[in-house]
Amino acid sequence: MKKLASPLSYVLLVIISFISLFPFYMMITMSTYKTEQIFQTLPFLPSDYFGQNISTVFQSNFLQSYGNSLFISVVSMAVCVLVSSMVGYAMLVYDFKFKKALMNFIMLTMMVPTQIGIIGYMIEMRSLHLTGTLWPMILLWFANGFGAFWMIQFINGSMPMEIVESARIDGAGELKIFFGMVFPCIRPGVLTLCLLIFLWSWNSYLVPLVFVNNESLNTIPIFIKSLANAYRTDYGAQLSGLLLATIPLLIMFICGSKSFIKGLTAGAVKG
Amino acid sequence: MKLKKVTAMAMTAVLALGMLAGCGKGDSKDTAKSDAGSKDTKQEAEGDVTTITYWGWDTNWYEPMFEKFMEENPDIKIEATNVAYSDYFTKIQQAIASGSELPTMVQQSCTLIANYKELGVFEDLTSDPYNVDPDIFFDFIKDRAMTEDGQLIGIEQSVSPSAIAYKRDLAKEYFGTDDPEELAALFQSTDDYITKGKEVNEKSGGDAYLFHSSGAVAEWLYFADSTELQTGDTVNFTEKMTPVMDTLVKMRDNKVVDTFENGTPQANATYADDNHLFYPCPNWAISYYIKANDADGEGNWGLMMPATGGYSCGGCSVGITNTSTDAEKEAAWRFMKWAFLEQGGVDTAKESTDYYVPTKEFYEDPSYASGADPFFGGQDVGGFLYGEIAQSIVIPTPSIYDQTVIDIRDLLANAVMSDSDLDTQALIDKGLEECANRITDSDIKVK
Numbered sequence: 001m002k003k004l005a006s007p008l009s010y011v012l013l014v015i016i017s018f019i020s021l022f023p024f025y026m027m028i029t030m031s032t033y034k035t036e037q038i039f040q041t042l043p044f045l046p047s048d049y050f051g052q053n054i055s056t057v058f059q060s061n062f063l064q065s066y067g068n069s070l071f072i073s074v075v076s077m078a079v080c081v082l083v084s085s086m087v088g089y090a091m092l093v094y095d096f097k098f099k100k101a102l103m104n105f106i107m108l109t110m111m112v113p114t115q116i117g118i119i120g121y122m123i124e125m126r127s128l129h130l131t132g133t134l135w136p137m138i139l140l141w142f143a144n145g146f147g148a149f150w151m152i153q154f155i156n157g158s159m160p161m162e163i164v165e166s167a168r169i170d171g172a173g174e175l176k177i178f179f180g181m182v183f184p185c186i187r188p189g190v191l192t193l194c195l196l197i198f199l200w201s202w203n204s205y206l207v208p209l210v211f212v213n214n215e216s217l218n219t220i221p222i223f224i225k226s227l228a229n230a231y232r233t234d235y236g237a238q239l240s241g242l243l244l245a246t247i248p249l250l251i252m253f254i255c256g257s258k259s260f261i262k263g264l265t266a267g268a269v270k271g
Numbered sequence: 272m273k274l275k276k277v278t279a280m281a282m283t284a285v286l287a288l289g290m291l292a293g294c295g296k297g298d299s300k301d302t303a304k305s306d307a308g309s310k311d312t313k314q315e316a317e318g319d320v321t322t323i324t325y326w327g328w329d330t331n332w333y334e335p336m337f338e339k340f341m342e343e344n345p346d347i348k349i350e351a352t353n354v355a356y357s358d359y360f361t362k363i364q365q366a367i368a369s370g371s372e373l374p375t376m377v378q379q380s381c382t383l384i385a386n387y388k389e390l391g392v393f394e395d396l397t398s399d400p401y402n403v404d405p406d407i408f409f410d411f412i413k414d415r416a417m418t419e420d421g422q423l424i425g426i427e428q429s430v431s432p433s434a435i436a437y438k439r440d441l442a443k444e445y446f447g448t449d450d451p452e453e454l455a456a457l458f459q460s461t462d463d464y465i466t467k468g469k470e471v472n473e474k475s476g477g478d479a480y481l482f483h484s485s486g487a488v489a490e491w492l493y494f495a496d497s498t499e500l501q502t503g504d505t506v507n508f509t510e511k512m513t514p515v516m517d518t519l520v521k522m523r524d525n526k527v528v529d530t531f532e533n534g535t536p537q538a539n540a541t542y543a544d545d546n547h548l549f550y551p552c553p554n555w556a557i558s559y560y561i562k563a564n565d566a567d568g569e570g571n572w573g574l575m576m577p578a579t580g581g582y583s584c585g586g587c588s589v590g591i592t593n594t595s596t597d598a599e600k601e602a603a604w605r606f607m608k609w610a611f612l613e614q615g616g617v618d619t620a621k622e623s624t625d626y627y628v629p630t631k632e633f634y635e636d637p638s639y640a641s642g643a644d645p646f647f648g649g650q651d652v653g654g655f656l657y658g659e660i661a662q663s664i665v666i667p668t669p670s671i672y673d674q675t676v677i678d679i680r681d682l683l684a685n686a687v688m689s690d691s692d693l694d695t696q697a698l699i700d701k702g703l704e705e706c707a708n709r710i711t712d713s714d715i716k717v718k
Binding site: 213225232 | 564
């Protein structure tokens, strides 16, 4: 018989849930107020200004910014996860010269903050004639140190080498092994990385800030920050925009929460 | 299995679309190449439309101005990019460092104007083909955007004369009058604000304060002081900041100033309450702070001369980058001439944005800036700000450390309210410590 949790743990869970969800609730209620009213009272209950706030958001190029962000995040996520998984597979399955040095190099890239390389990256993009397009925001994720490290660790801990060896004996090619046998084994790791890359790319601010010189290339964070003029920040509209901006993240998390937790806890318990 | 196929197909489609979208140039509006090599593409062949670009944080100004200008000048197209104020200078610096294209027109904040001068990327507006004579502008502002060798790198969007705004009902309740001149007579020194502010707080049982924010008071006192921040290789932090901090400490100790952080939504909400009386008030604050935050306050506001005299607070100029093509420079200059020197643009700025240009000749027509403002109980706010205050303002020479010291000033203004043990000396010491961290040029002495 399943043992019931103690009432105390329920109380604790309710308190923690309340603390976690309260900011979301406040974001929702505050998005229904006019900016000037938000801070005059404590906006615990919804007001009637949501329509106007949403209309302010849609009067600017919100849909285009949303589309840009979605496009950037999906492409970045797809390529990053594919490349990272391949790196992870290669590092486990093949033996080659300088393997350790490559591993150290991957870890080294994780230690260099984006800010330090931004000017060099701008020069690189300018030389490739890619400024004025969405590519600088996407290419950054293609060779991602964290993604590679994550998949190396995950594949190391969750994929038995015997599977690859048996497949080779059965005559399977490397691509067939990778996509047909390895990929299903590392699904939780892949989904977790998908979620993380999507989230980071969706919320990225610095790179779009320096590369976006045309409002048609705006991403969501840049768009939301632009809902202000010299003297007034439209917090009501910004919160409405944020509310809409969190929808893809919530959907992704709800769809992949099981795998996400599996991915995060993989290897945490031995035996 | 079917789901897998669909997912794989969707991903392939997204990637393929990505390649197409990323590789394609698109039309000039959507994905205009912005590297320096593609500048000539901006001179669009069809109908000879010249496209110029502008980065700014002031949508309230540029949206109506550009719209009206483009309506009257269909051969010029201005593409604006909204960049948050806090990110603006960094973005300009990064564009210069990486050799990326700068916009044709750049907005130059007054607190960073000395830094913009050092960039060396702006056209000199006193030379051909612009030939601007700086003497046409208000005396206090005509040199602000001028380099040491006499190059004018920008024209001010609007003058920013500043005074003290007050709530008439509360002024009557606490001081027995709501007349601006009688009130100015009551407050002739900073000590008067402290004495009377203390009385207000006591009379209200601790509910009411003369000022809402130490940051707002610091901003006023700082900008009203004409002491030079930098002389030669020395940043005169102590000399510049001591009177400001001294007054703030006294105001805090006598409960003259409330604890709101200047410019935050919570602080802005006080414009509509019954517990705060005085607000240091630049001209732009009338529309964007007072009228915006106290929509029901019509007739209840007044504007009086501060004890320090009038002062200038805020503002920015617009310059043309020397990396632009000749056609772009010409188009940008046509816009700037229209916006700052011609009646059409000057009227548009006034009507749509409540901005008043620095060009003196327009003020010869009394109807340009003067007139009774019903929101201010019929007071001639324009006449007072542009006729009386703007004529008497003196501003110190800009320094490349203006913004750094202003950031430290705001930090200290918050610190003074959060720690009642901090006295003037402790605040100055703290400020000097911050200066040492932020002003790292070994040739510069901070004292």
